[in-house]
Amino acid sequence: MIDIKLLRTEPEKVIAALARRKEIVDIEGLLKLDTKKRELIYEAEGKKAEQNAVSKQIPQLKKDGKDTTSIFEEMKKLSAEIKKYDDEVREIDVKMNEILYTIPNIPNAEVPDGDTDEDNIEVRRFMEPTKFDFEPLAHWDLGKSLGILDPETAAKVTGARFHIYSGLGARLERAIINFYLDTHTSKGYREIFPPFMVHRDSMVGTGQLPKFEEDAFKVANTDYFLVPTAEVPVTNMHRDEILDGDKLPLKYCAYTACFRAEAGSAGRDTRGLIRQHQFNKVELVKFSKPENSYAELDALIADAEAVLQALKLPYRVVKICIGDLGFTAAMKYDIEVWMPSYNRYVEISSCSNFEDFQARRANIKYKNSPKEKAQFVHTINGSGVAIGRTTAAILENFQNEDGSITVPDILLPYMGGNDVIR
């Protein structure tokens, strides 16, 4: 949610920022509604003040045995007028929110220009793309021949874009989850195991709704949605709260399965683990003071990178350009892992600073001392990192000529003595 005050005072700034996103919003119409609303509130408040003043005198008048009939008659009229004003204000509020909730975040000025993901800027690399002295296989072929990935049976049980992991495949997925959680908790992230369903307010709070309802799975006969990311339940833990400034930054990590309808992605990445309706992810979430949020973003990216470094997976970090920047982000970096089957880097983590965009929607504030005025926190989050894509990357980057997979050293304690999957 953008700041309506910023819209009032510097509309041209907002328009220019949104223009970078190629978003055209009827700011003028919005401001007209805002002006009208404020006029109505001003009128209503005057009448309410009158109503309150008269009401205050009534007990005394009654005590004195005065006749209040004529006063009540007038007050009845006043009451009806107030109601009319309140109704109008409510109507305008609904209209304004319809617009406000669909306006994307103001991008940070540092976000580079560009139209698509091809215009993202590479910031750094870890290792070089894996070289093979044989023809490497894709993870879906490896998974099939090893008997550890089984999309066909998943399709039989559920449908397309689901996977069954079997045997050491399931074990590997679980090992990665545990390794990630252990690593992040050792760095001060508090581990959270949240619900995998959330209600509508939470989805609105973090920005998935109302604009992207077709991307979410709604649970029939309820108002619940399957979580598209742990960001939603974890960020909303503090909805409508004023946090203690001394306790910031709050750092959380959480494993959840993630559910995405993948609307508009039909036919893309149909093979393997890359684009599924359900996938596992460990998410990192921070609540920070505004002045520290970009340092916290950098630190969060470093924490996400650390697990890939420990696994010895080649990756690069890219700074996301304006055309590829998500709806809610002010600034975003992706971590992309080397995927031999794609012969390119593939996103495995997305790390964003939302500044106060989510905090405004979810009403999350902080103050340093009791006397201070509460102000919005900044929220930062990123995958730390996606599990399914990690599994895919391990299968592909650590494959041997005979089709076996060498398990990365760091995962051995989690693999029950299996150092090779064959």
Place this chain on the structure above:
RNA sequence: GGAGAGGUGGUCGAGUGGUCGAAGGCGCAGCAUUGGAAAUGCUGUGAGCGUUUAUUCGCUCCGUGGGUUCAAAUCCCAUCCUCUCCUCCA
């Protein structure tokens, strides 16, 4: 799923139609007291919006949403959540 009780400020808790944003306790902050501290005393202590900037005045908020009334924390309806008992169950 059935029966009942309840949701009030950071917290506990009073308040069943009017002068209630709301007693009191705890907590917290400031001041006094002290060599320092404890204890004690005094004062203060929610959020948002508008206005003013003299820390002014006004409005809204007692789970949420509607209603009744001149007037609602208080009455009515719906809804969510919590607790107790029963039923069912991993």
